[in-house]
Each structure stands twice: as C-alpha cells, then as structure tokens.
Amino acid sequence: MPEDISYTAEEISKLLKISKLTVYDLIKKGELPSYRVGKQMRVDAADLQAYKLRNKGGSHAQSAQEPPVYPSPSPAAVHHGIRSLVITGQDMSLDILAKHLENRTPGLRPLRSHAGSLDSLISMYKGESDIVSTHLLDGDTGEYNLPYIRRLLVGSSYLVVNLLSRYAGFYVAPGNPLNIKGWSDLSRHGLRIVNREKGSGARVLLDEQLRLHGIKPSHLTGYDHVQTNHLSIAAQVALGEADIGVGIEKTASIVNQIGFIPLIKERYDLVMIKNRENQAWINELLHIVQSDAFKQELEAMAGYDLSLTGRILYES
Known part of the structure; x- marks a missing residue:
C-alpha cells in the first residue's frame, strides 16, 4: 500500500534529481517530514508526494497519472521541537561524535551525510550542512583545510576545531x-x-x-x-x-x-558556522570533543593521532 512505502535520502535525491545534501536540508527545514530507522532517515511516500505537489504551485488537483495524495503530518507532530544537524564526512569518528551529540542534546537529531571534503564545504556555504569535516591539502603552503575554508566561506563567521590526525x-x-x-x-x-x-x-x-x-x-x-x-x-x-x-x-x-x-x-578538522542560533550546540560539541570519554573511544580505534583533538585552530 502507498502508506507503507518509504524512501531513503539517497532514493529521494535520485527521484527528485537533487543532491543528497539538499534532501537533508529539506528534512532539516521541516519541508520533508522524516523519521529514523536505525541509522537511516526515511520519508514516507505520501509526504514526498505532498512536497512535490506543494512545489508545483500548491494545487491539489490530480492528473490521471499521479497517485492519490495522502495528508502529511503537521511539522509539530513530526519534529516535536527537535532540530536536525547535518554532519558531513565518511570517517567512523563522526558516527561516534553523532552518538555523543544525540545523547547530550535531546533537542538535536544528527543526520549523517557521506560527502567529500570539498563538496561538504560547498554545502556549508549554501546553508545545507551544519558540521563539516574536511581534510584538504593546499600543496603550495603544505597547510591543511584553512586555505580552502577561507576561500569558500567568504563573509561567514566560523569555527575550525581539530577532530583527529x-x-x-x-x-x-x-x-x-x-x-x-x-x-x-x-x-x-x-x-x-x-x-x-x-x-x-x-x-x-x-x-x-x-x-x-x-x-x-x-x-x-x-x-x-x-x-x-x-x-x-x-x-x-x-x-x-x-x-x-x-x-x-x-x-x-x-x-x-x-x-x-x-x-x-x-589533519581532519570540523568546521561550524558561528551565529546565535548555533552557539548552544557548538558549546556542547566542544565539550564532547575535548572530553576524556570521547577521546577514549577514539583511542580504541587504531590509526588516529589525538594530540590536537578538541583544539580550536581558527575562529573568525
């Protein structure tokens, strides 16, 4: 039955021909009601169809080819005051970070997007992600990340924190x-x-x-x-x-x-946009990455240098 069908962010990105980060942004803004199944976010077919119709001009008229529209839940019923945070990157340490954020901040719902470093910074510039992980070498200076961040986040106030090396x-x-x-x-x-x-x-x-x-x-x-x-x-x-x-x-x-x-x-760093709305969860994130509990979890995974973990590298 249509009400039993749901889609992942990746499936929606293919259906709508948009990036997966844009899908997460729609979820974050409440335009696509979603729910969690394990580590995945899913959107019901009825809610996807309602979104598509709203963006065709809000008409409720159905063509012969279009499936019936089912009422979508109200944003209050779906989100209950919970804000989504999109975290980009592929390293396993980000899954640990997301778990700690969810445990410490009940009003936040971390969403993981497995995007590359440069694409992640571009998504942050577009307002589509909240916490970006990046490891980009500038060959001319030998510096990691900051040259790219400065060029891409022009006009923004941001914080750069080391996660690991x-x-x-x-x-x-x-x-x-x-x-x-x-x-x-x-x-x-x-x-x-x-x-x-x-x-x-x-x-x-x-x-x-x-x-x-x-x-x-x-x-x-x-x-x-x-x-x-x-x-x-x-x-x-x-x-x-x-x-x-x-x-x-x-x-x-x-x-x-x-x-x-x-x-x-x-150097594998985290980037966050600084503003009044973000300050509370940024403080929580800093507390997490600087905590012994978080570092001990990373220490249990071979291949990480934590000598700079939690250090603020740049603040604009």
Whole structure:
C-alpha cells in the first residue's frame, strides 16, 4: 500500500534529481517530514508526494497519472521541537561524535551525510550542512583545510576545531612487490591507479601531488577509475584491479591482502558556522570533543593521532 512505502535520502535525491545534501536540508527545514530507522532517515511516500505537489504551485488537483495524495503530518507532530544537524564526512569518528551529540542534546537529531571534503564545504556555504569535516591539502603552503575554508566561506563567521590526525598514503599489494616509495613513482609507465571522486580529500591530495611533481593526470592508467570511499579503493588494490590507490592507514588495517605506505599526516578538522542560533550546540560539541570519554573511544580505534583533538585552530 502507498502508506507503507518509504524512501531513503539517497532514493529521494535520485527521484527528485537533487543532491543528497539538499534532501537533508529539506528534512532539516521541516519541508520533508522524516523519521529514523536505525541509522537511516526515511520519508514516507505520501509526504514526498505532498512536497512535490506543494512545489508545483500548491494545487491539489490530480492528473490521471499521479497517485492519490495522502495528508502529511503537521511539522509539530513530526519534529516535536527537535532540530536536525547535518554532519558531513565518511570517517567512523563522526558516527561516534553523532552518538555523543544525540545523547547530550535531546533537542538535536544528527543526520549523517557521506560527502567529500570539498563538496561538504560547498554545502556549508549554501546553508545545507551544519558540521563539516574536511581534510584538504593546499600543496603550495603544505597547510591543511584553512586555505580552502577561507576561500569558500567568504563573509561567514566560523569555527575550525581539530577532530583527529591520521596518515594518508598508498594502498599497495602485500609486500610492495613494485617497490613503490613515494609520489614521484606515479610517473612510472603502466602503473595502474584507482582514484577517488572529485571533491574528496583523497582526490585533492592526489591532484595536488601530481601538480607539485609535474605529472599529468592523463599519463596515469586508471585515473578515471573512480571509487567513492577508502574501503572500495583498498579493495580494488587487494583484488588486483589496481596497483596503487590513495587512502588512509586505518582502512588498510581492516582489509586483507593489502599493504600501506604512509606518506603524509593529514589533519581532519570540523568546521561550524558561528551565529546565535548555533552557539548552544557548538558549546556542547566542544565539550564532547575535548572530553576524556570521547577521546577514549577514539583511542580504541587504531590509526588516529589525538594530540590536537578538541583544539580550536581558527575562529573568525
């Protein structure tokens, strides 16, 4: 029955031909009533149809092709005064952060969006996300994140807080049979690479290193062979589909038949827009990331450097 059908944010983004971050923004604003099933947010078919009709001009007339419209619940019934916070990024530490935020702030409902670093900052500029995680290397300065944040969040007041640091480098076959040592080895003829999607921190890292080493992307076999997360990159190398991939050390520890060559320690930071409406939950987030309880949970997961965790790196 129609009332039994529901959609995930990803399914709605495909149906409406909009980004998943825009879907989360609609949920956050209350335009798409939603509810949680496990870690997923879901929207009933009736509420999606009501949203579509409202945006066609508010007409309740139905064409012969359109399914019947079912009344959607009122915003008060759906949200009960709860505000949604969209947290972007893919690292598991963000799931732990979301859990702590939900436990400490009953009036907040964290929503996770698995977007890349650059896309996340763009979504924050558009007002579509609340807490952005980013690990973007500026090759000219060697600085992480701040050069990109300053350029993209022009005119905004924001806070940058370190969540953790971690090693990034190459996934290679066990024992490193091709004797790959560093970025300059990417110039080797015939070396097969698997790449991350545009907008991800790993893609920016690779592209910056190619630029600095004078290597043209077109010379890399597999440069357009794209996967959308570290685990998939490591799996492609483990399966022999590629000789090399850029990713983080932590993923290498959970994938069989993979080697890892650490090349750079990257800073993984959180960005939040500062305003009066956000100040209360920003204070709670700072308390969480600076707490021993939160750090102890991260310490239990190998591959993280917590020496800067909770430190405010920049405040505009």
